[in-house]
Amino acid sequence: EDQVTQSPEALRLQEGESSSLNCSYTVSGLRGLFWYRQDPGKGPEFLFTLYSAGEEKEKERLKATLTKKESFLHITAPKPEDSATYLCAVYSGGSNYKLTFGKGTLLTVNP
Amino acid sequence: GAGVSQTPSNKVTEKGKYVELRCDPISGHTALYWYRQSLGQGPEFLIYFQGTGAADDSGLPNDRFFAVRPEGSVSTLKIQRTERGDSAVYLCASSFNSANEQFFGPGTRLTVL
Numbered sequence: 506e507d508q509v510t511q512s513p514e515a516l517r518l519q520e521g522e523s524s525s526l527n528c529s530y531t532v533s534g535l536r537g538l539f540w541y542r543q544d545p546g547k548g549p550e551f552l553f554t555l556y557s558a559g560e561e562k563e564k565e566r567l568k569a570t571l572t573k574k575e576s577f578l579h580i581t582a583p584k585p586e587d588s589a590t591y592l593c594a595v596y597s598g599g600s601n602y603k604l605t606f607g608k609g610t611l612l613t614v615n616p
Numbered sequence: 617g618a619g620v621s622q623t624p625s626n627k628v629t630e631k632g633k634y635v636e637l638r639c640d641p642i643s644g645h646t647a648l649y650w651y652r653q654s655l656g657q658g659p660e661f662l663i664y665f666q667g668t669g670a671a672d673d674s675g676l677p678n679d680r681f682f683a684v685r686p687e688g689s690v691s692t693l694k695i696q697r698t699e700r701g702d703s704a705v706y707l708c709a710s711s712f713n714s715a716n717e718q719f720f721g722p723g724t725r726l727t728v729l
């Protein structure tokens with residue numbers, strides 16, 4: 506069974522203070538790792554897909570990286586509007602194409 | 617373009633009642649998924665449709681839950697004899713084809729009193 510563990514559960518940063526969120530996974534064979542952002546009361550918003558170890562993707566202040574056991578979401582010089590819950594999910598190639606999610610990291614960026 | 621839409625946004629019902637939750641996927645997306653999200657948890661898979669058929673319903677918790685997608689577009693999740701433990705946010709997602717990233721709707725918050 507696929508497992509995803511995200512850490513920390515919550516992270517509080519000052520505006521401009523860079524940091525990283527971690528997503529550790531256990532799957533039989535990774536076919537894709539996904540990062541989503543979720544604001545309170547809203548559905549998850551797609552950010553990135555990573556497919557193979559060594560791959561990196563960037564979007565504004567966010568950069569996602571992937572190794573064989575974990576993924577990191579690096580946040581550079583965050584702003585208060587980056588405050589949200591960040592969810593990591595994996596797809597291991599099952600015929601139902603379901604995503605297995607972690608519990609998320611609640612990021613708060615203070616001005 | 618329009619994203620995934622879900623109605624209602626909130627539903628309050630009494631224990632034992634029947635509810636229907638609707639999902640309108642992104643136009644042209646053939647794959648549709650239902651997930652359930654409890655407070656403080658990530659979304660959990662319920663059911664996956666490819667076209668009109670339920671390709672995998674292994675995540676449905678029991679036979680009180682049922683979903684349809686009769687014309688390969690709009691989907692309805694149906695819950696019979698609701699229980700307090702069914703209270704959660706029900707999320708719908710769609711993707712262009714099954715292997716692509718999934719785009720989520722805003723969810724329906726179901727509260728069973």
